[in-house]
Amino acid sequence: MPTVLLIEDEAALGMIVRDSLEVRGFSVRYATNGEDGLRLFREERPDIVVADVMMPEMDGFSLVEHIRKDDADTPVIFLTARSQTADVVRGFELGGNDYVKKPFSLDELIVRINALLRRNVAIRPAPVSSEQLSIGRYRFDPPKQKLLIDQREVLLSYREAELLRRLYEQRNQVLERASVLIEIWGDDSFFNGRSLDVFITRLRRHLRDDPQIQIINVRGIGYKLIV
Template sequence: METYKILLVEDEPFLSRVLKESLEQRNYLVSYAPDGEKAYGLFKNNTFSLCIVDVMLPLMDGFSLVERLRKLNPTIPILFLTAKTSTEDLIKGYKSGGNDYLRKPFSLDELFLRIEELLNRPHFQEQKMKEQQHVIGQFLFSPHKQELRFSGKPEIKLSHKETELLLLLYKNKNAILDRKTTLVSLWGDDNFYNTRTMDVFITKLRKHLKQDPNIEILNIRGLGYKLIC
């Protein structure tokens, strides 16, 4: 069973203790911060799966904290806890980068359901995929580090687009990766200029992978590309 690490930011001592103990009983790893400044420091120096953030915090309010967290990690799920109920506050929370709201008072069962729902959203699952390492022939591909490693040799640093393209090829390995779909997904348009640009990146990936003769990126004329590994 996968273990998720949660950052809990809540300044009310009794509530924070109850939440921390309850989450840990459900096998979550919980780091606790009583204010926005301490939470920001924890976030900078650790990797979390999800954040639970109270809106009314000392030193730095929850909205301001989440705006700063989003600059460090645009995709991590964030759940606000709040006693505020106005539409304006809800809008402000979503604009600051929150994914969901839980109004106080709330039941623990509802909290657990919200957490599970956030952790299972497609964009979070995609982010987890990027943080995994993948074996491509004799290479170890680390999308989150944007690098390839070949046995006994220095790592190959990849650009952001090379990483995205190789990840798509890997997810469709030994099958055709549709050219148009890929162009729209990575470049936003399948025009001639972007098509030529993608061809350049394919050439770069072939060059990176040539150390393993069993790996090929085939050009399937009129359709797209196929990674053979």
Template sequence: MPDTIKILLAEDEPSLALIVKESLETRDFEVIVCADGEEVLQKYNEEKPELLVLDVMMPKTDGFAVAEQVRKTDKRTPIIFLTAKSQTKDVVEGFQHGGNDYLKKPFSMEELIVRIHALLNRVVGGSEEIKKDDDIAIGSYVFNPTKQTLTYKDESEVLTHRETEVLKHLYQNKNEMVTRSFILNDIWGNDDFFSGRSLDVFISKLRKKLSADPAVQIINSRGFGYKLIC
């Protein structure tokens, strides 16, 4: 990963594009702004950015179509959608078209920056691969996703499927923030209120199950996501 991260920003509203560009540049990102989908594809091929921030509703070619084109040859570069659409089906459609995350307008710059860093950290570090039947050390615990077990010393307990999937996502990105929207859409298939409350319950259960080792913590950034410290 280069010292200066190059971000391709697709936003056809000039005032918003300028605000986002200037805010990201104060964090030492290099930002390339495009006003329509065709320009995005051209600049993407020329500049090879490390991350794309795509407005869904763009002239000529919309953000979903742009993401589909990018994903034909590039499965790795993170894509964040910006959208005024708030229906669950619209959000799910974004993930189906190759997006990694999304932000509903209006959004705060701090939230966008947190999500950018979370996605870039996954690319830089790479999600830790979990092989079948692996016993994984999480502090003093042993986690086996295949058997859905969590063992502390000689005591083992069986996790539910959802507990296993949430802990697996956190472990694969340990010591890095994982956004709520990524976990919810990947496991639940949506990020509506009820799914979000369900995730909060599973996080609380996992915290209790991991509480015997003070070196292991699940911390949260309110409204953004969770981080497994181990």
């Protein structure tokens, strides 16, 4: 039974959504503000998060920013009445996976939840090798999702590790953006593309202790890991 963490400060709407999800076989944890939502996320580790953007204590964007500091893979759907493109883009840049504008159909929300849950399972292939890879001064262990340099160890998220593995396999060559999006994110939509850009930025930050390593953009095509 998939667990949904629902965070919505409008009590009437929250109860309706919670009841509808439970009728359809979901286990629901419910919070009415961002701080309680973050606490429940850390305690429950749900399969998916559905969060309003405008909430007391902590807004939805700040909530997801905290979540993404140690969990890059749990799908997040934002619920909001805000419809400006800048808000939508910001939500995806912070790590959101989908954006449902109020008022919305409960059936549509449930379809989107199921689609993200299926995608999150489908993108996880079996580990390819137990061998550590050398990337400049770093050692990279793909199955354990670890990046090591000197005595320091960085634990990568699943997507970070998969993206770095593909960059390594194509090192000093272009890794096509579209193929990465389809293989790791499930499709090459605009919003997934923004998410990929965020993950590239994270990898650059993880690898910054070796100035001989670069991940460069190849405009209109993809990325290149230069070692």
